[in-house]
Amino acid sequence: MVGIVIVSHSKKVADGLYELADQMTGGKIRIGRSGGTKDGRLGTNVDEIVEEIKKCESGDGVLILVDLGSSVMSAQMALEFLGEDYENKVKIADAPLVEGTIAASVEASIGSDILKVKAVAEAAKNLVKI
């Protein structure tokens, strides 16, 4: 199954969103998370993102969901560090973090492939709430 990695500047956001997504999917998929810097500041941590992607890759790929600016750049650097083995299987979603993560996690848990999971995450941009 496709794995999901949550990347935020805040550890609390990453942990809280992990909780929400894990509850929705009941432990059926691997969900990783990286929030905050190594020394506990707000920010992103490329090394941890690399580790989380490795943990969540079971052969079907991993979708990364990001919050603001440097999360995107840090996720891209993580992909570069992981190299060719991961190149086509790990993707970054251009999606809102919370809604995208929930939608992607549910989609992954029903066994969809990485492209479908990414498309569903990105469609969360157009979610109408009211």
Next chain:
Amino acid sequence: MILTTNDVLNIISNISEVIETNRQYLTDLDAAIGDADHGINLDRGFKAVKEKMPQFLDKDIGAILKNVGMVLVSTVGGASGPLYGTFFMRMGNVVSGKNTLDENDIVAMFEAGLSGIKERGKAQAGDKTMIDAMEPALNELKSTLSEGRGLKEAIEAAANDAYNGVLMTKDIAAKKGRASYLGERSIGHQDPGATSAYLMIKTVADYVDKLQQ
């Protein structure tokens, strides 16, 4: 004029001091249009670089710069981490295996580093970022060198143009990075990343100026 491995190590160590000295200043600039952490981010990164320096002593210039980039990527935490990290790693790639740098190497490094930043952050000159200090500096470095005026004068001129670039960032609205959320309201404020880029270039200029060649 030629720079040696030892010169490169000295310059990196000087940059780390300059960043420490300007930690609050850079953070205050970021408070006005960002999230008040630019000085803290870079100081964290360059302190980590400084701690790793003993491991760099037996390495060539390319390897040293790549290592500096990797440490920045791992420790900075903000947008400036992947950006300056990519800058140093790309500079290192162009001078792999070298123990001295001539004028052409320095231009090639700066060019590769700056295009790395542009690829990474998808920004260009005029977006109110570090590029607004770096690009004029690179252009001035190249034109001064092509007039045969030597490295000392060229880096000094480059630092001057970087500073003018920093001042120019006050007049424009941010199109990239956190400050872009403020849009037009970012006008009137100087960009923190352009300021740190200038400080680094100025540090190189000051160092080269004192060399006896």
